[in-house]
Amino acid sequence: MKSLTLIFFLFFLSSCDYMGLEKQILNKDEPIASLFDIKLYRKDIQNLIPKNISKEDSLIFVKSIINNWAVKQIILKKSLENSSSKLNNTINNLVANYKQSLLINSYKEQIIKQQLDTVIKEKELEEYYSKNKQNFKLNEELLKVKFLNFRKDLSTKKEVIRLFKSNEIEDLEALEKYRLNFKSYQLNDSIWVSLDNIMLKTSFSKEKLLKKTKFTLKQDSLSLYLVAVKDVLKRNEIAPISYIKQNIKQLILHQRKIELIREIEKIIVKDAIQNKSFKTY
Numbered sequence: 001m002k003s004l005t006l007i008f009f010l011f012f013l014s015s016c017d018y019m020g021l022e023k024q025i026l027n028k029d030e031p032i033a034s035l036f037d038i039k040l041y042r043k044d045i046q047n048l049i050p051k052n053i054s055k056e057d058s059l060i061f062v063k064s065i066i067n068n069w070a071v072k073q074i075i076l077k078k079s080l081e082n083s084s085s086k087l088n089n090t091i092n093n094l095v096a097n098y099k100q101s102l103l104i105n106s107y108k109e110q111i112i113k114q115q116l117d118t119v120i121k122e123k124e125l126e127e128y129y130s131k132n133k134q135n136f137k138l139n140e141e142l143l144k145v146k147f148l149n150f151r152k153d154l155s156t157k158k159e160v161i162r163l164f165k166s167n168e169i170e171d172l173e174a175l176e177k178y179r180l181n182f183k184s185y186q187l188n189d190s191i192w193v194s195l196d197n198i199m200l201k202t203s204f205s206k207e208k209l210l211k212k213t214k215f216t217l218k219q220d221s222l223s224l225y226l227v228a229v230k231d232v233l234k235r236n237e238i239a240p241i242s243y244i245k246q247n248i249k250q251l252i253l254h255q256r257k258i259e260l261i262r263e264i265e266k267i268i269v270k271d272a273i274q275n276k277s278f279k280t281y
Helices: 002-015 018-026 042-048 055-082 085-115 122-131 157-165 169-181 195-199 245-274
Strands: 031-035 038-041 142-151 182-186 213-219 223-233
Touching (some): 085 245, 142 169, 157 223
Antiparallel strands (some): 031 038, 213 223
16 A cells, blocks of 8 residues: 555656656656556547646646546555456456457448448338337327417518418418418428427417317417317327328338348358358357
8 A cells, every 4th residue: 555655646747747748748658657557648638638728737637637547556456456367357358349349230331331231112111000000109299280380560470370371281381371470380281290399380279279170269468379279199198190291201211221131141050051161050
C-alpha cells in the first residue's frame, strides 16, 4: 500500500510541472507521462482536449487526463496481480468471444448489404398484413379528421366555415387559399392520424374527437376551432395497413435478413464439407 501511494505521489508531483508538461505536449514524439513500462503520448489524448480553450486551461485539462490515466493503470496492475488464473481465463474467453461476435456480425452485415433484396411489392405487403392482422392491434386511437384553427376576428370567417363544411374537392382546394390565416390545420381526412397528435393542435377534448361528426365549432376569446371527424379507430382494433405500412416493410426485411443468413450459413458449411476442411467424428 505504501509503494502504491509513493508511486502515485511521485507521479502527481511530476505531472504538476507545467513548464515541462507544456514542452512535452508540443512535441508529438515525446511521451507526456510514463508509469511502470507504459508511456502515454500526445497522440493518445489529443482528441480528448476541447478546442478553443486557453493554454492554461488546456494544461489543466491535460494534467487531469494524465492523473486519471495513472490511476487506471495502477488499479489495472493491482487487479492483474491479485486475480486468479481462473478469472483471467474467464475474461480472456469473454474477450475472444466478443471479438468473434464482432467479426461475424460485421461479415453478415456485408453480405446483407450486398445481397439482400430490399424491393417489396404492394401485393407482398398486403399478404403479410392479411396473415398477421392479429399482431397489428392498435395501442393508440386513430382518426380520419379535418380541422382548422384561426383568429376569431378573421374577416372571411363565414366563407372559411362554409368551405370547411363542404365535402367537394373544389371547395377544399379553395380553402387552401386561406391557409396563411390558419394557426393550425389539416384538410386531408382520407389518412389516419394519431389522436394524440390532433389533440396537440386543437382545443377539443378526447371525448369529442372520438365521436364521428360532420362539423363541430368551438371558440374562445381569441380563436375559432372547426373539426369534422370522418372515422375513428380505438385501441385494440386492427391497425389499417396504410398506417403501419412502414412497420410491415421493416418486418418483411428482417425476415428476409434471417432467411438470407441461414442460406449463407448452409452454403458455407456445405462448401467446407466438400472441401474436406470440415469433418465430424
